[in-house]
Amino acid sequence: MGMTLTEKIIAKHSGKTSVEPGESVWVDADVLMTHDVCGPPTISIFKEQFGEDARVWDKDKLVIIPDHYIFTEDKYANRNVDILRAFAADQDLPHFYDVGSEDYKGVCHIALPEEGFTRPGEMLFGTDSHTCTAGAFGQFATGIGNTDAAFIMGAGKLWVKVPETMRFVFYGDSMPPYLMAKDIILQIIGDIGVDGATYRTMEFAGPGISAMTMEDRMTLTNMVIEAGGKNGVVEPDIKTETYVRERTDKYFEPVFSDTDADYHSVYRYNLEDMVPMVAKPHSPDNKATAIELEGTKLDRAYIGSCTGGKLSDFVAAAEIIAGNDLKIDTYVVPATTEIADKLETTRVNGKPLIDIFKDAGCKIGQASCAACLGGPSDTFGRLNNDEVCISTTNRNYPGRMGSKQSQVYLASPYTVAASAISGSITDPRAFIHQTVI
Amino acid sequence: MSKQNEPIKGKAFVLGRNIDTDQIIPAEHLVYSLDDPEERKFYGRYALSGVPDEQSGLPEGGIPLVEEDKFESEFNIIVGGPNFGCGSSREHAPASLDIAGVEAIIAPTFARIFYRNSVDGGFVVPYESIEDLSQKVQTGDELEIDIEQRTVRNLTQDEEYEIRPLGSVADIVNAGGIFEYARKEGMITCQ
Numbered sequence: 343m344g345m346t347l348t349e350k351i352i353a354k355h356s357g358k359t360s361v362e363p364g365e366s367v368w369v370d371a372d373v374l375m376t377h378d379v380c381g382p383p384t385i386s387i388f389k390e391q392f393g394e395d396a397r398v399w400d401k402d403k404l405v406i407i408p409d410h411y412i413f414t415e416d417k418y419a420n421r422n423v424d425i426l427r428a429f430a431a432d433q434d435l436p437h438f439y440d441v442g443s444e445d446y447k448g449v450c451h452i453a454l455p456e457e458g459f460t461r462p463g464e465m466l467f468g469t470d471s472h473t474c475t476a477g478a479f480g481q482f483a484t485g486i487g488n489t490d491a492a493f494i495m496g497a498g499k500l501w502v503k504v505p506e507t508m509r510f511v512f513y514g515d516s517m518p519p520y521l522m523a524k525d526i527i528l529q530i531i532g533d534i535g536v537d538g539a540t541y542r543t544m545e546f547a548g549p550g551i552s553a554m555t556m557e558d559r560m561t562l563t564n565m566v567i568e569a570g571g572k573n574g575v576v577e578p579d580i581k582t583e584t585y586v587r588e589r590t591d592k593y594f595e596p597v598f599s600d601t602d603a604d605y606h607s608v609y610r611y612n613l614e615d616m617v618p619m620v621a622k623p624h625s626p627d628n629k630a631t632a633i634e635l636e637g638t639k640l641d642r643a644y645i646g647s648c649t650g651g652k653l654s655d656f657v658a659a660a661e662i663i664a665g666n667d668l669k670i671d672t673y674v675v676p677a678t679t680e681i682a683d684k685l686e687t688t689r690v691n692g693k694p695l696i697d698i699f700k701d702a703g704c705k706i707g708q709a710s711c712a713a714c715l716g717g718p719s720d721t722f723g724r725l726n727n728d729e730v731c732i733s734t735t736n737r738n739y740p741g742r743m744g745s746k747q748s749q750v751y752l753a754s755p756y757t758v759a760a761s762a763i764s765g766s767i768t769d770p771r772a773f774i775h776q777t778v779i
Numbered sequence: 780m781s782k783q784n785e786p787i788k789g790k791a792f793v794l795g796r797n798i799d800t801d802q803i804i805p806a807e808h809l810v811y812s813l814d815d816p817e818e819r820k821f822y823g824r825y826a827l828s829g830v831p832d833e834q835s836g837l838p839e840g841g842i843p844l845v846e847e848d849k850f851e852s853e854f855n856i857i858v859g860g861p862n863f864g865c866g867s868s869r870e871h872a873p874a875s876l877d878i879a880g881v882e883a884i885i886a887p888t889f890a891r892i893f894y895r896n897s898v899d900g901g902f903v904v905p906y907e908s909i910e911d912l913s914q915k916v917q918t919g920d921e922l923e924i925d926i927e928q929r930t931v932r933n934l935t936q937d938e939e940y941e942i943r944p945l946g947s948v949a950d951i952v953n954a955g956g957i958f959e960y961a962r963k964e965g966m967i968t969c970q
Contacts, residue, residue: 366947368966379809380869386814391958392967411810418810418818471868471892487870487896493957497967501957503947536797537862541891570865572891625797715806715867739799739866741829744807 344600346507347575348543351482351597355465363506363606371403372464374494377450378408380469380487382425387492398433399498405437405459406430407450412441412710416718448678448709451475451564451648455556456680458590462578463597467494471567472648472736478559479586480578480596485567505572506606507543507599508534512550514613520771521616522658523554523561524650524734524754528619530609531569532629540570542606545599550613551576556585557654564649565736568626618769620732621752624740632757632769642731643668643762644723644743645755646675646707647714650734653681653688655755659734660690660698662759662773667702669765673723674699675707682709716744725750732761787883787904787924789855791916791933792844793837794830796860800893802829803864803872813874820850822875836918844879851880856922859886860913863905864893873902883924885931885942887911898948901956906931907943915940 345353345360353360356367376384389396398404406426411419423441430438437457439447447453451472454460462480466473469491476483486500494500510530517523531538544566551559559576566574576582578596586594618632645651645659656676676682685696699706705723713723714735725731725748733743738750753761756770763773808825811818827835827844836842845852857863857876863886864872873896876884883904884897897905906924908931916922920935924942931940945952954960961967 379806383813383870410806416810418812421812422810469868469870471866473868485868485892487868487873487892487900489870489896489900489957493899493961497961536865537888537890540862540888567866567892570862570890715801718807718810737799737801737866739797739801740831741805742799742801746829746831 343604344602346543346545346603346605347480347577347597347599348482348507348545348573349504351463351465352502352504361504363504365504366501367504368499368501369465370499371467371494373403373405373459373466374491375405375407375450375454375466375468375473376491377406377410377470378422378426379410380491381406382422384469384488384491384495385425385429387489388495391492392496396496398495401433401435404435404495405454406435407439407447407453408441409447409449409453410711410715411717413708413722414718414720416720419718446679448676449648449651449711452652452677452681455479455560455585456589456678458586458592461586461590461592461594462582463595467491467500472564474566474571474573475560475564475648477563477573477575478556479582480575482573484573503541505541505543507545508539509545509547509605509608511548511608511610512546512613513548513610514550514553516553517558518614520618520756520774521613522754522756523558525616525619526611527562527565528621528626528629528752529616531565531627532619532621534569536568536625536627537570539566542571544569544571544574546574546576552579555654556581557652560652561649565626568736618754618757618771620757620767621738623738623749623751626737626752632753632767635767636769638767639730640670640732640761640766641729642670642725643672643758644713644731644733644735645758646673646677646712647735648677649736650755651675651677651681653684655734656685656695657688657690658755659759660695662756662770663702663763664691664693664698666763668704668762670762672702672704672762673707673713674704675712675723676709679709713743716742732758732767734758787856789882789922790853791856791858791918791920791922792852792854793913793916793918794857794859795834795837795913797862797865798830798859799866800864800869800872801866803827804869804875805829809869809871819878822871823850823878823880826875826879837913838917842918855880855882856924857881857884858912858916859884860911861886861888863889865890868892870896870900873897873900877902885912885924898951899957901959904952909941909943912940
């Protein structure tokens with residue numbers, strides 16, 4: 343019996359020739375990532391358990407990316423960044439992306455690939471549930487808690503239970519012009535439910551996936567946690583290799599699923615049959631098509647986060663927004679500083695993205711997680727009352743973006759942009775084809 | 780956290796399905812130090828404060844886990860619906876329940892990271908029930924969990940329910956967390 347990509351990575355990192363789903367094994371970590379919310383308690387547990395003077399197991403493998411509560415007056419939040427700063431200095435860490443410095447990046451899940459840490463065949467753990475994003479690069483990547491992270495910080499290893507793999511095969515040679523990866527993952531989560539992949543791997547495959555960009559693939563793997571998945575993976579290909587090689591010289595060994603690997607289940611989708619999707623409040627699996635919700639009144643639109651704040655997300659939004667007026671407050675938050683810079687240099691219809699957004703009256707935030715998860719009360723774009731918001735982010739549980747009274751609809755950047763123009767939920771197909779890139 | 784073979788007895792607090800970590804401890808509160816004894820108490824105070832009022836303390840609703848201006852709860856056993864603890868990886872979630880005085884959670888299924896954090900951090904014991912007990916137990920019912928017998932006795936309603944054995948994580952639960960387990964097994968030697 344062959345093995346899946348995920349089983350092979352786990353086997354290799356546990357020193358075994360093969361592993362089977364359900365088995366618990368200890369694996370060596372290639373990268374441990376933490377941020378400003380979970381980093382300080384992780385550091386605290388590390389010191390308590392390994393000693394005040396303990397050194398991290400491998401400083402080249404520890405990556406600290408503050409991104410959650412950055413542009414806030416909250417003294418406790420700022421103290422958290424101070425704790426990271428002191429630890430990075432004390433441990434002489436080479437991969438600390440400090441706030442206020444030239445190294446500052448923004449959202450960790452996008453910063454990790456930008457900085458070359460998402461290498462095929464490797465094993466990445468992070469103290470954030472959306473760490474699974476890195477699976478787009480053929481890496482095993484999963485979110486963990488502070489205690490587990492502290493364990494890795496000192497010991498370099500962790501126990502994992504080998505997950506069963508669900509395979510999602512996509513047919514179609516290209517993405518239809520109105521469809522985005524966000525529509526696809528919302529469809530899948532709606533089909534299998536928010537616990538439809540609990541404890542399992544979601545593997546995305548088929549010609550439809552080959553046709554996707556790396557950023558599209560990241561949108562898919564980012565949201566596997568919204569179906570309860572342990573990790574999401576896409577087999578590496580030439581696009582993966584090109585992306586990673588542009589960002590790191592480090593050696594890596596891509597891994598692929600065997601053709602006779604055993605899968606928990608196989609789902610098949612045809613890209614051409616798929617349509618713009620929305621997740622209604624208050625759950626990512628509360629699916630509807632954009633058309634079904636046409637006319638639903640909105641107060642706010644939000645384009646940002648690890649799921650929906652990548653360059654391609656802003657290009658998509660700008661294609662729709664260019665030359666239109668917006669009826670509702672629209673917030674634009676680039677995931678990273680690199681993306682923020684590219685908003686200045688990337689053009690749609692000959693005009694820089696940043697100018698398209700500014701001219702339409704969008705409010706532009708600084709690279710960070712911002713209001714995706716609510717955060718301190720002064721967080722940019724936070725829903726502080728009973729606002730109804732359409733957002734490119736990844737969660738819409740009660741109170742996720744701030745107030746318990748608010749309501750969040752999740753959708754693609756196309757749908758969010760079209761809805762911002764109308765002031766109510768709008769299928770973006772009416773706006774496609776009118777722009778030239 | 781209690782060791783798995785000691786019975787846990789106390790008052791139930793009942794919630795519905797898909798209770799996510801933002802409902803367990805809203806993100807705005809993740810800034811307090813877990814080390815500082817005074818700040819730490821706020822995790823108890825705000826535990827489950829993100830649950831919509833009508834869904835908090837079922838079947839009636841409108842009951843907070845922790846009363847306003849208090850830091851600990853009178854309820855020490857949470858009974859939830861499927862997929863308890865979904866959402867983010869914040870370990871502050873099981874920690875906040877522990878700080879509020881919760882000892883165990885009974886649900887038909889748990890989200891993976893929350894389950895793992897509960898066990899590895901030694902905060903609360905996550906017991907999987909066979910049936911969805913959130914449909915049977917009422918907030919305030921007196922429960923007794925006996926893992927040796929794999930039962931939950933509802934003393935108020937005079938009923939008994941079945942729970943699953945802890946399986947492969949039993950050793951970690953018994954040790955009190957992953958560090959204690961690893962030391963016992965000789966995997967790490969420090970401290």
